[in-house]
Amino acid sequence: xxxxxxxxxxxxxxxxxxxxxxxxxxxxxxxxxxxxxxxxxxxxxxxxxxxxxxxxxxxxxxxxxxxxxxxxxxxxxxxxxxxxxxxxxxxxxxxxxxxxxxxxxxxxxxxxxxxxxxxxxxxxxxxxxxxxxxxxxxxxxxxxxxxxxxxxxxxxxxxxxxxxxxxxxxxxxxxxxxxxxxxxxxxxxxxxxxxxxxxxxxxxxxxxxxxxxxxxxxxxxxxxxxxxxxxxxxxxxxxxxxxxxxxxxxxxxxxxxxxxxxxxxxxxxxxxxxxxxxxxxxxxxxxxxxxxxxxxxxxxxxxxxxxxxxxxxxxxxxxxxxxxxxxxxxxxxxxxxxxxxxxxxxxxxxxxxxxxxxxxxxxxxxxxxxxxxxxxxxxxxxxxxxxxxxxxxxxxxxxxxxxxxxxxxxxxxxxxxxxxxxxxxxxxxxxxxxxxxxxxxxxxxxxxxxxxx
Numbered sequence: 001x002x003x004x005x006x007x008x009x010x011x012x013x014x015x016x017x018x019x020x021x022x023x024x025x026x027x028x029x030x031x032x033x034x035x036x037x038x039x040x041x042x043x044x045x046x047x048x049x050x051x052x053x054x055x056x057x058x059x060x061x062x063x064x065x066x067x068x069x070x071x072x073x074x075x076x077x078x079x080x081x082x083x084x085x086x087x088x089x090x091x092x093x094x095x096x097x098x099x100x101x102x103x104x105x106x107x108x109x110x111x112x113x114x115x116x117x118x119x120x121x122x123x124x125x126x127x128x129x130x131x132x133x134x135x136x137x138x139x140x141x142x143x144x145x146x147x148x149x150x151x152x153x154x155x156x157x158x159x160x161x162x163x164x165x166x167x168x169x170x171x172x173x174x175x176x177x178x179x180x181x182x183x184x185x186x187x188x189x190x191x192x193x194x195x196x197x198x199x200x201x202x203x204x205x206x207x208x209x210x211x212x213x214x215x216x217x218x219x220x221x222x223x224x225x226x227x228x229x230x231x232x233x234x235x236x237x238x239x240x241x242x243x244x245x246x247x248x249x250x251x252x253x254x255x256x257x258x259x260x261x262x263x264x265x266x267x268x269x270x271x272x273x274x275x276x277x278x279x280x281x282x283x284x285x286x287x288x289x290x291x292x293x294x295x296x297x298x299x300x301x302x303x304x305x306x307x308x309x310x311x312x313x314x315x316x317x318x319x320x321x322x323x324x325x326x327x328x329x330x331x332x333x334x335x336x337x338x339x340x341x342x343x344x345x346x347x348x349x350x351x352x353x354x355x356x357x358x359x360x361x362x363x364x365x366x367x368x369x370x371x372x373x374x375x376x377x378x379x380x381x382x383x384x385x386x387x388x389x390x391x392x393x394x395x396x397x398x399x400x401x402x403x404x405x406x407x408x409x410x411x412x413x414x415x416x417x418x419x420x421x422x423x424x425x426x427x428x429x430x431x432x433x434x435x436x437x438x439x440x441x442x443x444x445x446x447x448x449x450x451x452x453x
């Protein structure tokens with residue numbers, strides 16, 4: 001997330017120079033005709049008139065383009081000025097609340113805490129935007145709220161800081177990036193309304209992780225640069241949240257290697273913002289690069305869905321309110337770790353045991369609601385352990401499933417004899433083990449063993 005404040009028009013031809021060139025060409029042709037030095041019906045005269053007409057058309061087009069750009073920039077300036085006045089007032093009063101920007105039934109919200117910008121939200125791609133802004137070591141943190149209207153981003157940043165995964169200056173960069181994308185979308189038209197709403201924003205972020213009024217002003221100037229550059233691409237604002245892809249109509253005569261490289265860059269899966277981070281370019285530089293690349297092949301745009309809100313795990317509970325507990329007896333530490341990740345990630349309590357001899361006393365102390373049992377283990381195999389478990393009253397009705405790499409008929413028959421409920425082949429797959437546990441723990445009927453099937 002580099003900050004590029006150079007001239008957004010640096011890579012583009014000077015429009016004033018173009019206007020002067022076209023005007024000189026037209027004036028030159030008219031001068032020759034008026035002086036009588038050139039016959040308009042001659043071949044040279046006709047060619048010169050064609051060139052003059054083309055340049056005159058370009059002159060009109062450029063003039064219209066400048067007028068449109070001037071109007072668009074004036075509109076953006078109006079909403080930016082309106083927003084800056086409100087931000088200054090919020091900072092002066094050290095107010096806490098939400099500034100709601102709205103246009104055409106679309107809303108963007110800027111959350112302020114004691115006069116400083118703490119967060120910004122808005123559709124589309126609120127979650128994609130979040131993952132773009134935070135470093136990879138924080139992406140496993142989950143939101144405590146479940147509604148998209150909550151400022152769950154603040155709570156996650158707060159926990160990242162508390163766990164020392166993030167420094168305050170890096171948290172500020174995340175807040176700034178999110179706000180940049182939101183303001184880019186919101187500040188296009190002067191009819192965008194801004195309404196202040198007091199709100200008890202529970203921002204635990206330190207003041208140095210928030211954006212001051214001066215920093216919001218600097219950010220708005222950067223957003224204006226981005227908008228100017230985007231206008232030069234002749235693309236509508238909403239296109240920035242869609243994914244560019246090399247069109248199927250790409251020139252077949254183009255260099256195969258160049259076309260292949262373009263297709264790998266613009267594959268219809270990454271939005272412009274995604275591409276900016278993937279190629280480690282500031283948004284401003286990425287816009288310039290995109291302008292260069294799109295001249296090599298036609299580009300089409302695809303809608304990209306947002307991701308799911310990174311919600312906190314909902315615990316799996318029994319009717320009495322306690323968490324469902326799953327146990328796994330397997331001499332392989334790797335299997336136990338895999339099962340632990342699967343079940344704790346899905347909201348279950350998990351017990352992993354690698355010693356089959358000590359497993360039964362440990363489970364008596366903490367009775368599970370489901371038991372996975374490895375078939376082949378040293379000292380005592382799975383059949384022996386299952387038989388012993390069924391002799392204990394506590395485990396007579398607890399579902400037991402064997403984990404094995406040998407799913408043969410003879411193994412299933414023997415499993416019936418010792419009272420196992422089910423069989424699951426290795427390697428362990430998250431979906432299969434979770435479905436198996438749900439099958440036996442959500443039914444109102446008592447689980448049947450293979451013996452009674």
